[in-house]
Each structure stands twice: as C-alpha cells, then as structure tokens.
Amino acid sequence: MERRAEDNEETGEPSGEAIRSRRSNRADPFLVVCRCFSFVTSLVAILCVVVNVLAAIRSFRDSHDIFDGIFRCYAVLIACFVVLAETEWGFILKFSKVLEYWAGRGMLQIFVAVMTRAFPDYMTQRKDLLLLQNIASYMLLACGLIYFISGILCIGFLKRARQKKEISKEQAVKDLEASSDSLSLS
Numbered sequence: 001m002e003r004r005a006e007d008n009e010e011t012g013e014p015s016g017e018a019i020r021s022r023r024s025n026r027a028d029p030f031l032v033v034c035r036c037f038s039f040v041t042s043l044v045a046i047l048c049v050v051v052n053v054l055a056a057i058r059s060f061r062d063s064h065d066i067f068d069g070i071f072r073c074y075a076v077l078i079a080c081f082v083v084l085a086e087t088e089w090g091f092i093l094k095f096s097k098v099l100e101y102w103a104g105r106g107m108l109q110i111f112v113a114v115m116t117r118a119f120p121d122y123m124t125q126r127k128d129l130l131l132l133q134n135i136a137s138y139m140l141l142a143c144g145l146i147y148f149i150s151g152i153l154c155i156g157f158l159k160r161a162r163q164k165k166e167i168s169k170e171q172a173v174k175d176l177e178a179s180s181d182s183l184s185l186s
Contacts, residue, residue, distance in 0.1 A: 028166055034159050038086045041109065041143040045082040047136040048116045052076045054129055055119075068119050075115040082112055082140075103151030109144030113137045 056072035059065060084092045085099045085108070098104035117137035150156060 028162055031159065031162055031166065037146070041147075042083050042086040044136065044139045044143055045079050045086065045109070045112065048079040048112055048140055049076050049083070051129070051133045051136045052079060052116055055133065058126070058129070071115070071118065075112060078108070078115065079112045082109055101151055102147045102156035106144045106146070106148030106151055109140050109147060113141035113144055116140065
C-alpha cells in the first residue's frame with residue numbers, strides 16, 4: 001500500500017485514497033443550506049423566547065394584565081419547542097410527528113410569531129422592547145412561511161432523501177476502509 005502511494009507521488013497523480021477522501025469530505029450544498037436555515041430559524045426562535053420572557057416579566061411586574069403574562073409564558077414554551085424541533089432531536093420528532101413535515105413546522109413557527117407580536121398596545125412606552133418584538137416576530141414569520149411553502153413543494157422530503165444518501169455514502173466509505181484495513185492486516 002505504501003509502495004503505491006510512493007509511485008503516485010513520483011508521477012504526480014493523486015492516490016485512490018486521496019480521491020476517495022476528497023469526494024467523501026464534500027458536503028451536499030443543499031444540505032448545508034438546509035442546516036444554515038435551520039440554525040437561523042433556531043436563533044430567531046431563541047430571540048422570540050427572550051422577547052416573550054421580557055414581556056412576561058414586564059406584564060407581571062407592572063400588573064398590566066395577568067392574562068398577557070400567562071399568554072407570554074405559553075409563547076415561551078412553544079418557542080422553546082420550535083428551537084428543539086429545529087435541532088431535529090429524535091425524541092421531539094417522535095413526540096410530535098407533524099414536525100417531521102416542513103409545512104407543520106412552518107405553521108408552528110407562524111403561530112409563535114403571531115403570539116410574539118400579539119398585545120403590543122401597552123408597549124408603546126418601551127420602544128426598544130417593541131422594536132425587538134417586531135424584529136423577532138416578523139423574522140420568525142418569514143422563516144415559518146419559507147418552511148410552509150417548502151413543505152407544500154415537498155422540499156423537506158428531498159432533504160430527508162439526501163440525508164439518507166449522505167449517511168449511506170459515509171457508511172460505505174467506513175465499510176471500505178474497514179475491509180481494506182482487514183485485507184492489509186492479513
């Protein structure tokens with residue numbers, strides 16, 4: 001094996017292992033975009049959590065409306081659920097099958113965005129919180145719409161198929177490496 005690598009260095013041609021490792025190291029651009037979008041959606045959902053926590057604290061402290069504070073607490077819980085769904089944690093996806101589908105995820109994100117945007121009337125005194133609330137809600141609304149439309153267009157199924165293909169390629173490379181290691185040992 002070492003002799004072949006030396007021969008390839010002399011001729012300047014890359015060895016078969018180098019070509020295999022280059023091919024296996026390249027990530028699918030579509031999956032990279034999906035992971036980046038999921039990361040951005042998680043960050044926006046975390047921003048919604050922060051905004052709703054601040055609004056709930058303000059609502060309970062200033063005794064504006066107890067129902068608004070309770071509403072904000074529910075918004076925090078559901079926004080945390082959105083963050084967990086974006087991690088694609090197996091337990092969450094088993095617990096709520098609808099979140100496996102992008103249209104369902106998008107509808108949940110739109111719901112959280114609407115909950116975050118609700119009751120802005122008394123916040124006119126706090127312009128900074130109102131601005132943060134608007135940014136968080138409209139960004140999550142945009143992410144939810146993108147997820148919903150992508151789900152209708154079945155892009156989520158395409159992502160799942162490509163993930164399976166990527167996993168099977170990685171497994172094939174590992175199997176090949178294991179079999180070549182066992183052959184070189186014998």
